[in-house]
Amino acid sequence: MNSPKKTWFAFPYILWIIGFTLIPLGLVLYYAFTGADGGFTLANVLAITEPVHLKSLWTSLKMAFLTTLICFILAYPLGLVLCSLNLKKSNFIIFLFILPMWMNFLLRTMAWQLILSTNGVLNTLLGFLHLPKVHIIYTFQAVLIGMVYDFLPFMILPIYNSLSSIGDDVVEAGKDLGAGYFTILRKIIFPLSLPGVISGITMVFVPSMTSFVISNILGGSNTLLIGNIIEQEFTYNFNWNLGSGLSFVLLVFTLISMGLMSVFDKSEGGTNKW
Amino acid sequence: MSNRLIDLQHITKIFDGEKILDDLNLYIRENEFLTLLGPSGCGKTTTLRIIGGFLFPDEGSVIFDGKNITQLAPNKRQLNTVFQKYALFPNMNVAENIAFGLRIKKKSKAYIDDKIKYALKLVNLDGYEKRKIDALSGGQQQRIAIARAIVNEPKVLLLDEPLGALDLKMRQDMQYELIRLKNELGITFVYVTHDQEEALTMSDTIVVMNGGYIQQIGTPEDIYNEPQNAFVADFIGDSNLLGGTMIQDRLVEILGAKFLCVDEGFGTNNPVDVVIRPEDVELVKPEVGIIKGRVTSVIFKGVHYEMTVLANNFEWLVHSTDMYPADSEVGIFVKPFNIQIMHKPESEDEKAVDINE
Numbered sequence: 267m268n269s270p271k272k273t274w275f276a277f278p279y280i281l282w283i284i285g286f287t288l289i290p291l292g293l294v295l296y297y298a299f300t301g302a303d304g305g306f307t308l309a310n311v312l313a314i315t316e317p318v319h320l321k322s323l324w325t326s327l328k329m330a331f332l333t334t335l336i337c338f339i340l341a342y343p344l345g346l347v348l349c350s351l352n353l354k355k356s357n358f359i360i361f362l363f364i365l366p367m368w369m370n371f372l373l374r375t376m377a378w379q380l381i382l383s384t385n386g387v388l389n390t391l392l393g394f395l396h397l398p399k400v401h402i403i404y405t406f407q408a409v410l411i412g413m414v415y416d417f418l419p420f421m422i423l424p425i426y427n428s429l430s431s432i433g434d435d436v437v438e439a440g441k442d443l444g445a446g447y448f449t450i451l452r453k454i455i456f457p458l459s460l461p462g463v464i465s466g467i468t469m470v471f472v473p474s475m476t477s478f479v480i481s482n483i484l485g486g487s488n489t490l491l492i493g494n495i496i497e498q499e500f501t502y503n504f505n506w507n508l509g510s511g512l513s514f515v516l517l518v519f520t521l522i523s524m525g526l527m528s529v530f531d532k533s534e535g536g537t538n539k540w
Numbered sequence: 541m542s543n544r545l546i547d548l549q550h551i552t553k554i555f556d557g558e559k560i561l562d563d564l565n566l567y568i569r570e571n572e573f574l575t576l577l578g579p580s581g582c583g584k585t586t587t588l589r590i591i592g593g594f595l596f597p598d599e600g601s602v603i604f605d606g607k608n609i610t611q612l613a614p615n616k617r618q619l620n621t622v623f624q625k626y627a628l629f630p631n632m633n634v635a636e637n638i639a640f641g642l643r644i645k646k647k648s649k650a651y652i653d654d655k656i657k658y659a660l661k662l663v664n665l666d667g668y669e670k671r672k673i674d675a676l677s678g679g680q681q682q683r684i685a686i687a688r689a690i691v692n693e694p695k696v697l698l699l700d701e702p703l704g705a706l707d708l709k710m711r712q713d714m715q716y717e718l719i720r721l722k723n724e725l726g727i728t729f730v731y732v733t734h735d736q737e738e739a740l741t742m743s744d745t746i747v748v749m750n751g752g753y754i755q756q757i758g759t760p761e762d763i764y765n766e767p768q769n770a771f772v773a774d775f776i777g778d779s780n781l782l783g784g785t786m787i788q789d790r791l792v793e794i795l796g797a798k799f800l801c802v803d804e805g806f807g808t809n810n811p812v813d814v815v816i817r818p819e820d821v822e823l824v825k826p827e828v829g830i831i832k833g834r835v836t837s838v839i840f841k842g843v844h845y846e847m848t849v850l851a852n853n854f855e856w857l858v859h860s861t862d863m864y865p866a867d868s869e870v871g872i873f874v875k876p877f878n879i880q881i882m883h884k885p886e887s888e889d890e891k892a893v894d895i896n897e
Contacts, residue, residue, distance in 0.1 A: 435627035438594055441614040442621045443641035443692065453640075457631040 294517075297510035310511025319495060319512065323519075326492040329406070330475035333413040337421040337470045338463070340414070345425040345459075346451075349432075360426060363419050371416065375483045378412045379403065382484065404486030412480040420469040428462025429455070464527055472520055492516055544603075545570045545695065545728055546591060551600035553586055560586045561597070562752045568696075568730060573722055575731045575739040578749035579775070585700060587749070588732045592621050592698050605695070619696040620689035624704060626681045628673045634660075634684055635669035641692040659687035662721065679710045686721070696728040703738065715741050736776045740764065748772045769882050773815035780821065780856055784814040784881075792881060795852035797831045799874060803881035813882040818859040820878035823849070829871015835864050 301307040313319060348356040366374055381387045382403040389399045402408050432455060440450040456463075478493030485491070492512065499509035546568040553561040561583045568574050576584035589595040590602060593614035601610045609617060620641070628637050635656050642652045660666050663683035668676075676684065682702060689697055699718075703711045719742055722729050733739055739746050740760045748755040748763060748771075756768045767773035770781050784794040786806040792799050794814055806812055826832045833851025840846075845863045849856040851872055864870050 433625070433627070435623050435625055436629055438614070439621070439623055439627035439629070439688075440640070441594075442592065442623075443688070444615045444644045445640070446615060449644060454629055454631070458629075 294510045294513055297506045298514040299511075300507060302507060310507045311514055313508055313511055314515045318490075319492070322490045322492045322495050323515070325406070325489065326475055326516075327519075329409060329413065329481075329491060330471050332410055333417060333474040334421075334467055334471045336410070336414050337418050338425075338467065340418060341421040341425050341466065342463070344422060345429045345462075346455075348426055349429045356426075356430075360422070363422055367419055372479065372483075374416065375412050375480050378408070378415065379483055382408050382411070403484065404488050406485070406489050409481045409485040409489050409491075412484045413474045413477065416480060417470045417474055420473075421466040424462040424465040424469065425459065426462075428459040432458045464530065468524060468527055471523060475520060475523070476516060543570045544568070545572075545605060546730075547603035548587070548591070549601050549603065551587070551590060551597045551602070553583075553590065553595065554598050560752050561590075564600070564752070564754060566747060566754065566757070568728060569745075570695075571726055571728055573719075573729045573731065573742055573744045575733060575743040575746050576749060577733060577736060577739040577746050577775075578755075579734055582749040583752045584732045584734075584749050588621075588698050588700055588730060591696075591730060592619065593617050618694055619698055620692050620694040621698040621700065622682075622685050622689050622702045624700045624702065626678075626685040628681055628685055628688070630673050632673070633669070634665075634671045634673070634676075637673065637684060638688045638691055640688065645692075655691045656687075659691045662690070662724065663687045663717070679706055679714065682706065682714065683717075690721070690725060690727075694727065696730060697725075699729060699731045701733055702731075703733075703735075711738070718742055740776070748775060750775070765880070767815055767880060767882065769885060770813045770815065771885075773813075773880065773882065778818050778857055778859070780816045780818065780854075782814045782816070782854065784812050786810045786812045786881065790876070792879065795831065795854050797852065799830060799879055800876040801879040801881060802877045803879075806881055806883070811884055813884055815880045815882065816874055816878060818846070818857040819844070820874055821849075821856055821858045821860075822873045822875070823847070823858060823860060823862070823864050824871045824873050826869045826871045829873050831872050833870055833872055835866050835868050835870060838863060838866050 298310050299306055299308070301309065314323065348359060351359070379386075383389075384399070384401065384403060386403070388402070392399060402411075436454055436458070437450055440454050445453070476493050478491060478497045481489050481491045481494055482497075485494075493516075496509050496512045496516070499505045499512065544567045548564060548566045551561050551564040552559065564583070564587065566587070576587055578584045586595060590597050593609070593612060593616075596611060601608050603609070604617070604619075629640065632640070638656045638659055639652045642655060647655075656669060657666070660668055663686055665680060665683055665687070668680070668684075673681065673684070682705075685702070686697075702718075703714050706714060715738060718729070718731075731739075731742065740763075743760055745757065746760055746763045747757050750771050756763060756772045758766070763772060763776055767776060767779075773779045774781055782794050784792045786803075786808065787793050787798065788808050789804040789806075790801055792801050792803075792812065792814060823829075823835075831851045833849040833856065835847055836850050836855065837848045838845055840863075841859075844859045844861050847858045847860065847864060849858055849870060849872060856872060
């Protein structure tokens with residue numbers, strides 16, 4: 267296994283990790299803990315306690331939590347339905363859910379801007395039905411809709427994978443021992459699908475916590491996520507130090523949430539796949 | 541009638557336009573160890589799944605203890621199944637697996653704990669309560685699967701090739717375990733297997749199935765000694781299957797030679813199938829035998845020698861403790877009561893094996 271020749275294969279990846287993970291991370295840390303004059307300071311990190319930053323961090327957490335919850339509520343029943351279909355049908359439906367991912371992320375989000383805008387597709391449709399217009403664009407809800415739409419496939423795939431790997435035989439054994447459908451779902455299917463659920467939650471929570479593009483397009487200036495604040499610091503205010511300080515805080519929050527997930531995962535006896 | 545616990549009446553099951561079971565009628569008595577035996581695709585597992593409620597028949601009814609349960613869901617039936625691949629719940633430990641059915645029935649904790657202890661003792665795995673399922677060997681998992689089923693005190697235990705995944709030694713041990721369990725529990729076992737040795741060892745009654753039909757129902761001795769048709773004879777044990785002509789009662793012509801037998805009522809000059817077990821073929825001096833032949837191969841099998849003898853253009857399989865070297869001239873003799881005469885199959889469906897004419 268460890269013949270010296272084969273270790274050469276790892277070389278490109280090591281370069282990749284150094285160039286695109288370690289160095290940028292080091293730079294973020296450097297900027298985060300230095301001031302404009304280059305001296306050490308905690309001010310950039312502690313800037314998170316400013317009300318405007320705290321508020322956007324809170325909005326981000328809320329957004330990420332709700333996005334993850336809605337994605338889970340949509341994806342899990344779908345996964346159960348897909349598993350009850352034959353393989354051909356379920357693969358086709360999975361394909362339909364993945365299809366939008368082949369289009370550009372920005373285009374998809376902009377499509378939602380067209381649908382939700384004041385004179386957009388949704389309100390035109392409501393007008394036809396003689397219903398009052400809704401003002402939804404540039405609100406928290408609009409961003410939430412965009413996030414759920416964009417991240418739903420990342421919840422569906424791992425859940426479907428873990429559900430479809432559960433054998434019919436354990437479900438039949440449950441029935442045989444007198445359990446009804448919901449008991450089987452609660453005591454057998456759900457615990458066995460936990461690894462997929464957890465990897466789905468991680469894959470949706472982390473990007474929706476850090477995203478700023480969706481909120482830029484659908485949230486306007488009303489919904490400032492922590493990602494938007496960081497982006498502004500880098501691109502408009504050119505305050506790389508403050509931007510890095512806030513990024514560092516966000517990174518810590520993300521790591522904590524992932525850590526919590528992995529603790530939960532292990533306590534349930536699932537396998538750690540992500 | 542009164543002790544018929546399960547009664548399958550006119551069961552027909554069709555998958556994708558193919559009849560898996562065709563008008564199957566079978567009753568299972570209380571406290572019986574009944575084995576459904578047959579090659580894969582014969583309908584034995586389908587029959588078991590219909591009894592268990594995992595499949596519903598297209599026609600016919602399932603009567604359980606006097607009640608029609610044809611359409612009843614499996615979780616409402618008073619029987620439990622030991623699945624082929626054990627189907628233990630990997631997210632629970634041994635005790636939780638065994639307690640599963642009892643917890644659904646809302647039994648008290650003390651009752652459940654007692655039952656777990658009792659069941660583990662019964663399957664010789666005391667003290668395994670806290671073990672993880674994936675830390676158990678195949679044989680241990682099998683025992684837990686049995687324990688999980690029997691704590692519910694079912695009237696019938698359904699076993700779907702439960703020993704199929706075990707190695708030979710373990711399989712033999714488990715056969716004795718199952719017989720002991722059945723005797724201790726005093727409940728009905730319905731057992732599915734394709735292994736004729738398992739069936740012969742454990743069963744009170746064997747149901748030989750093929751092509752969706754029951755070929756023969758009987759005790760292991762009946763099935764082995766008095767197979768009703770060529771399929772049963774061929775499937776149970778080794779045998780010499782021959783085409784013959786019943787010349788008259790107690791006289792059959794096989795391979796151009798006349799053999800005395802004990803069967804009557806097959807008419808005169810009627811074509812029949814004949815089965816002679818290899819241990820019933822006696823090798824004697826050429827001039828004493830009914831027909832003459834030449835030994836073509838000898839294999840030492842431990843308890844006996846397995847020899848093939850070419851005589852009258854048929855390769856006879858012979859089991860004997862006396863060895864005749866290859867190429868030696870021998871005579872073949874069969875005692876009259878060791879010749880089993882069977883009717884020719886009446887339809888293509890029943891014709892499961894090709895007979896050497």
